[in-house]
Amino acid sequence: MITDKILKNRRLETLVENQTSYALKSAEMHVFETHQEAEQILLKFHQPVLASMLEGKKIMHLHNMTSFDFLPGESLILPPDELMCIDFPEAKMDNPTRCLAMAIAEDKIEQTVNFLNENRPKLDQDWAFTDYNFHFTNDIAIQQIIQRLLFLFTENHASKDVFADFMLQELIIRILQTETKKIYSDKTMKLSSSHRLAYIIQFIRNNLDKDLTIKELSNKIYMSESNFHRVFKNELNISPIDFINNERIKLATSLLQDPRKKVKDVYMECGFNSLSYFIRMFKRKEQLSPKEYQISTKGFLS
Secondary structure, X not given: XXXXXXXXXXXXXXXXXXXXXXXXXXXXXXEEEEOOOEEEEEEOOXXXXXXEEEEOOEEEEOOOOOOEEEOOOEEEEEOOOOXXXXXXXXXXXXXXXXXXXXXXXXXXXXXXXXXXXXXXXXXXXXXXXXXXXXXXXXXXXXXXXXXXXXXXXXXXXXXXXXXXXXXXXXXXHHHHHHHHHHHHHHHHHHHOOOOHHHHHHHHHHHOOOOOOOHHHHHHHOOOOHHHHHHHHHHHHOOOHHHHHHHHHHHHHHHHOOOOOOOHHHHHHHOOOOOHHHHHHHHHHHHOOOHHHHHHHHHHHHO
């Protein structure tokens, strides 16, 4: 949610992309409000930008990307001087579209990337901040950092630059991890022949029905168990065991769409050794038991 302080301090000067701006040492934050339907509004920043939807809906048209709906809970990283063309199909006076755009100093990004490469190096390549348009859904941590930064930019506190520097560093690291996870998810087959972690991810997905151990996985890429666990978590922001469980639950949701499948057969096909553990993990991820999920899916598909 946008803070009351931002709404109170703004001055409505235009109905399309009305802008309220705040500046700190390492970043500038702009909150844009649009109060009427509009099309093909152009916007560009000279620094890397994190754009994050707060309320309403935009349709984004970007270079080398298919046009897409931009919705609350989603963010977009844009390189410097990237031209955005934006439609506002639903904006109204009583229901404005609101979006945050945070321009981050390039030296802050470089400092954070250098820190990662020195202290948390990747397995087969260096960390590098995205140089293309990257659209993603915020996880809980990124969403909370954005909300905290919204507060910090408007707070009257002598040390807010210091607080913001720490939060910007965490935000940059989490964005890099999110991007890495998406690259591995989308391009694993292309990467697997040349990238050891991508190879392991593909191996996991191809062998979910088997007993996968950290020892076996780490041996396949000639790493110690502790180093494998550390590298995996550094790059993907998730432990190997949690990743395996998530992939097994994804497979289970697919299998349960077949009404003829029995839950006790599904859990074994997904590689779980215990039915009770499978039900617990499934419920944690989907907020439904496997049987409840299967029934709800059957109703949806019929």
